[in-house]
Amino acid sequence: xxxxxxxxxxxxxxxxxxxxxxxxxxxxxxxxxxxxxxxxxxxxxxxxxxxxxxxxxxxxxxxxxxxxxxxxxxxxxxxxxxxxxxxxxxxxxxxxxxxxxxxxxxxxxxxx
Amino acid sequence: xxxxxxxxxxxxxxxxxxxxxxxxxxxxxxxxxxxxxxxxxxxxxxxxxxxxxxxxxxxxxxxxxxxxxxxxxxxxxxxxxxxxxxxxxxxxxxxxxxxxxxxxxxxxxxxxx
Numbered sequence: 001x002x003x004x005x006x007x008x009x010x011x012x013x014x015x016x017x018x019x020x021x022x023x024x025x026x027x028x029x030x031x032x033x034x035x036x037x038x039x040x041x042x043x044x045x046x047x048x049x050x051x052x053x054x055x056x057x058x059x060x061x062x063x064x065x066x067x068x069x070x071x072x073x074x075x076x077x078x079x080x081x082x083x084x085x086x087x088x089x090x091x092x093x094x095x096x097x098x099x100x101x102x103x104x105x106x107x108x109x110x111x112x
Numbered sequence: 113x114x115x116x117x118x119x120x121x122x123x124x125x126x127x128x129x130x131x132x133x134x135x136x137x138x139x140x141x142x143x144x145x146x147x148x149x150x151x152x153x154x155x156x157x158x159x160x161x162x163x164x165x166x167x168x169x170x171x172x173x174x175x176x177x178x179x180x181x182x183x184x185x186x187x188x189x190x191x192x193x194x195x196x197x198x199x200x201x202x203x204x205x206x207x208x209x210x211x212x213x214x215x216x217x218x219x220x221x222x223x224x225x
Binding site: 030031033035040041042043044045048088092098099100102103104105 | 114116118144146154155156158161205207209212213214215216217218219221
């Protein structure tokens, strides 16, 4: 079945770059997403990439997609303490409903 | 744009009572909304897909008679937890679909005593 894997923890220093990695299994995924969740809150859409793209950049965020290896990464440049949160990778199964399969989330800790 | 709200944000109820949670898309219309459940330090578990004007599609293992979903308009879906028990205590999050993207509400924390 479909599966999305992420490492559970990442710790970086303020000002450094953070790279959060994700692998997925469904080669027919149409879109891949990154969501951010702060404690006690819902999910905030950060960015997403269409499966025929290799890279997408949006201000401090860069998404890289290696479709051959089914590998997705999110790079956060100049990481700030406000970036501390859990980051979820998700793939869309396509179809009329657009259901998402989520990874378990990567907890990013930013140390001053 | 693409704002989704949930109400209430917090609810505490006694065992055996029913609780209704509302999910609204504030600035767009959503034919499809989703209901998720999230346990502490875990990922989101899809409970059901709610389509406006039709019956919800429930995921395997989710009791449709216990978790009643109504999607009566293009901006509102409701989840009613009937005869709630302590094991139903959780964080419930909804999302609304706009084109290829799901936008999430802030979540509702339910505590059943």
